[in-house]
Structure formats: structure tokens, C-alpha cells
Amino acid sequence: MSYRVNDGGRVYMSTNPFDFVNSINSTKEDIMTDENEKDYNSFLVNRSLSYFSDTVFIANEINYHSQIDNKLKYHFLLNIVRKRKRFAKWIKPDQLDDMALVKEYYEYSNEKARSALSILSPDNLNVIRSKVNKGGRK
Numbered sequence: 656m657s658y659r660v661n662d663g664g665r666v667y668m669s670t671n672p673f674d675f676v677n678s679i680n681s682t683k684e685d686i687m688t689d690e691n692e693k694d695y696n697s698f699l700v701n702r703s704l705s706y707f708s709d710t711v712f713i714a715n716e717i718n719y720h721s722q723i724d725n726k727l728k729y730h731f732l733l734n735i736v737r738k739r740k741r742f743a744k745w746i747k748p749d750q751l752d753d754m755a756l757v758k759e760y761y762e763y764s765n766e767k768a769r770s771a772l773s774i775l776s777p778d779n780l781n782v783i784r785s786k787v788n789k790g791g792r793k
Contacts, residue, residue, distance in 0.1 A: 672696040676703045679732045680741045687729045695725040700732070706743035710736055756783050 670691040678686050679700070687695065697717065704714040713735060717728050746754075750772065757768040757775070760783045775783075 670694040672699040673703070675729060676700055679704070679729070679736050681738060683733065683738050685730075685733060687726055692725050695729055697721070697725060697728055700729075702745075703743075704732070704736070704741075706745075707741050709739075710741070753780055756780065756787050760787050 670686060672695065674686060675695055676699070678684055701714040701717055704710040713732065717732065720728075753772055754765070754768045757763060757771050757780075758765070761768070761771065763771060
């Protein structure tokens, strides 16, 4: 948490979006205040919840009702998501490029391409890159 000054000149603690995720998933402590309501990033919270099979539909429901206030979204998630340790590494852009190559080369779905990436070595990926390369400028 870092400190921030609001419009009235009052100093308050700024909240990291992942503090909200941690609160929803594991601590179940209500950290939403009037000052840090604007720190709530619905996209990041929903994305972090969408990696798990027990919370993906809940995150989708919040996406469907995007017009409601952040405070209501947070309290809905805080009260409906069961307490559990959830951690997933986010897919990085270079993995997305490699996943697109594997999908095109083997004609795999996202899930199969992701599991194939865990098996393939960098040498295998270079061979796939050369075979899928269509030419042109980069």
C-alpha cells in the first residue's frame, strides 16, 4: 500500500488491485473504503478470478453487469467467492505468441496448445517457427 492525497487534501493509503483479490480469495476482510473505491480495478480482479474453474462464472457475471458501482462489485465477490488459496501465473505475451504458433502448426485448441507448450523445448519451438513462417517483414 502506498500513500495518496485525495481532492480534499486528506492523506489515505492507496490500495493495490491485488490487495482486493487477496481479500476476496483468502482473508475475507472488507478493505473497501470511500477513499480507495477508485483504486478497485474490476478488469484485473475479474481476470485473476477467471483462471479458476470455481470462480470463472462469477467473474463472467460481474463482467455482464459492468455498469454497477465498484463497491457493489467488490462486496458481491467478497461474499459469494468461497475462501481458498488461489494462485495462477498470468500468461505472458511471449507465451501467447508461442501458443499461437503451436495452435497453427498442430491445429490445437487453446487448452491443448498450452499443455503442448509445457512439453516443447526451445529447439522444438524454433523448428515450428521456421515451418510456420510465411515470409515477409518483421
